[in-house]
Amino acid sequence: MCGIAGFFHPALTAEGFPSTLLEMLQYIAHRGPDASGYVVDERCGLGSTRLSIIDIAAGLQPLSDQTERYWLCYNGEIYNYLELKAELEILGRPFITHSDTEVLLQAWIHWGPDCLQRLNGSFAFALYDRDEDELVLARDRYGKRPLFYTPHGQGLLFASEMKAFLAVPGFVFEHDPQQLASIAATWTPLPEQTGFSGIHNLPMGHWLRVRAGRTETRPYTKLDFEAQIKVADVAEAQTLIRQSLRDSVALRLRSDVEVGVYLSGGIDSAIIALLASDLSQHPLSTFSVEFADRQYDESAQQQEMASLLGSRHHALTITHRDIVDHFPAAAWHAEIPAFRSAFVPMYLLSAQTRAAGIKVILSGEGADEAFLGYDLFKEVLLRRQWAALAEDERRTQLARLYPHLEHYGPQDIAALTGLYQQFSEERLPGLFSHELRFQNGRFAARLIKNAGDPFQAISALVATTPGYTEMTPVHQAQWLEFKTLLAGYLLSTQGERMSLAHGVENRCPFLDPAVINLANSVNLRFDDGFEEKRLLRQAFAEQLPQSIVHKRKFPYRAPDSAAFADCRPDYLELLLSTDEIAKIPFLDGKFVQALTKKIMSSAPTEISTKENQAFIFLLCLVFQHRYFVQRANRPTMQTINSPLLRAIDLRRR
């Protein structure tokens, strides 16, 4: 794993290229503390800071071909690199190292952009063609690795994390209020959004080419959920699920260093841990977050799973104080406002993982999106049928949907009936599945003054996506989950941004194209979807503890505003002081103060989900505005010196 940064035809003088590039890399050194390197010429600079996983000695970056025409800096892993290498060798491509970086370089030289579809991995890379004076950026299909860019001069700046742009002379960060309102309302950024004016996230599954002052962005794959595999019956479905996940875990255990597992206490990470334990040569290391606040804690199932596997289990207990103390540093790493505090414990867990000597972990992200694990999917099914159902059928289905939630008990059936009645018809074209969620999001969007319709951007996105309108309501819901919550929060803010804050690489076996294809072919084929992930549970029922197999979806969450109301850190003054709030001109100061006062003066039980979300979003935003726009001192963190092992200056030649 690595961080990459660089520029192409920027509005900078070439004398300063090396020092600017080194400073950019310093801002993202946490991503790759093992080695750094760069190459510059008169037009371009590419840099890499590397966490060594495969061919540790030979994987130095940036890497070139023998002619020094092509230069590559690359962040991620191509899990099928051995298979691709074998194919390329047959085709006559030369190899000097055993690293996947060289496989990617040769794949590009041989196949060009057509190579992207062949890659099974998590990656983001920049490739410079000196002969053609052209730069290419590309990103994996699900958005596991980040890549940000911003137009600059005749070209652009790019980096794995936007904080690298702080190093570029004259660069100014500015928040974009319209984007922020969209992020607040939909919970997460859309694929291209960053919350900052002029800075783009290269959308997942896309590549970009800059040449002769022109930039073009193209998709190389499309996300759909059509069944492609014939599955005869439930027994075959279960066998295929077991096999595809086993293969996916085996691919992701390819590493020259030990691979651990994050155990959440739920079924998804339990399956991953079970398979990793089976396939590993050594006892598995597992890591979990426990909560002092018991309503969030899943330690019983975590420990049960760890003892079943005999793993070296490391548990980290998180208190309100931990969340409050580390929130500023985690918000610095996250860069984009989040709507939950649950990323903060993951920031601390990665520190513990690294301290235990593990720098690669597997985790369960993607299972809920692939195998329909969220209540949202059931809600869509029910809301679609709503008008056609009789009163008693509605009652039965509502009771099936919400048997577990404290705030939706059987006594609330009448209220839920009224609510569903309001949401049984589409109001936002193409967004039917998410209207209940988005209704909550409108509250947080009120933090931004005069922001207009916060759903304009997402409405435009679905309206211009080929094939979206023809999808079923559940497939549209899946599509939206992959493009928003999964990529925009779970994989990024809560996932890789927190793990790489401490140089830990995360891998997600459920997000393998073969696993997703299989899920597409079995979902809703053999059941009605109201028992979430039924086939997945059944496939591993005999090998896992019953308490985990039969546990309902328990979303990973952490104490939100309650932690801040409890600990009352000094920095809350940033929200309570009129002068401080006035520094962020697009915030609605009156609403900010009303919200903050309510959070601070009410019992946690009186604070609703939407208020918690708005408060965490606000707090993130205030810190990120300080660090990036106001350029106030960033939180104190350990300085990382990634040794400079490669410095290539082509300007003299």
Place this chain on the structure above:
Amino acid sequence: MSDKIRDYIEQSFLIEFDESFPEDTDLFKEGVMDSFGYVQMCRFLEKEFDIRFSEKEITGNVLTSLTRIREFVLQKKRSENAGADTSS
């Protein structure tokens, strides 16, 4: 009664009813009402006014604005009182 409902909605949803946001505003359409807030409000009304909503009553868009909520609760109280008078 009306002030209790109005106060509850203003506090729960951090809004203020005024000329620019009149009491007959559709709270769903304006994005004020959320799912959890709606269920909580139903619980509040049932408890505060000692009434009980049925599924049938509630599907008729009766709880969408402060004006309609107030009318519905009043009507409900009246009919319950009438029922109580008849049976006594």
